[in-house]
Amino acid sequence: MLSDKLQSALNEQIKHEFYSAYLYLAMSAHFESQSLPGFAKWMRKQADEEMGHAMKIYDFIHDRGGTVTLQAIEQPPTDFGAPLEAFQQALEHEKFITGRINELYKLALAENDYPTPGDATVVYRRAGGRGKNGQRNCGTIEIDGKPRTGHFDDGSPVGQAGIGQKRFCRHGG
Numbered sequence: 001m002l003s004d005k006l007q008s009a010l011n012e013q014i015k016h017e018f019y020s021a022y023l024y025l026a027m028s029a030h031f032e033s034q035s036l037p038g039f040a041k042w043m044r045k046q047a048d049e050e051m052g053h054a055m056k057i058y059d060f061i062h063d064r065g066g067t068v069t070l071q072a073i074e075q076p077p078t079d080f081g082a083p084l085e086a087f088q089q090a091l092e093h094e095k096f097i098t099g100r101i102n103e104l105y106k107l108a109l110a111e112n113d114y115p116t117p118g119d120a121t122v123v124y125r126r127a128g129g130r131g132k133n134g135q136r137n138c139g140t141i142e143i144d145g146k147p148r149t150g151h152f153d154d155g156s157p158v159g160q161a162g163i164g165q166k167r168f169c170r171h172g173g
Helices: 004-033 037-063 083-110 115-119 121-129 132-141
Strands: 150-152 168-170
Touching: 004 037, 004 083, 037 083
Parallel strands: none
Antiparallel strands: 150 168
16 A cells, blocks of 8 residues: 555656646647657657556556546646757756656655555656657757757658768758
């Protein structure tokens, strides 16, 4: 059984995971409106991933005999600037979420709830990889030290292949 404190923190994390999905979906919409389908597709995939994380925590709470309490989700922004700016915002958000995951882990240990870190590895294992894609994409978008806007002409998301392996279509910068 989860302690009230840990259950509350896990419910709070569900809210943050859903907000992450909302944020990345808003970024996807922003990129679609800028005619950047590769970036839009990548952000939409990130939104789907965050929804999956929220649902895993949701299931975990139920599996431990707890009660899921869904909370209000804040509306994300709608304008994210150039692609580099958007990916930098995503990276900062990932760092924030990583900090929250680390705090959940600490709380579980402080509450002597050893099954939570063991059984909910999906929650804690994520902390090691968070931000990696954002850092790689920020570096990919900044070409020759100059921010670029555009997409790969085959619509594939940035970060899957090097610039030399695919044609980068610029729309400015």
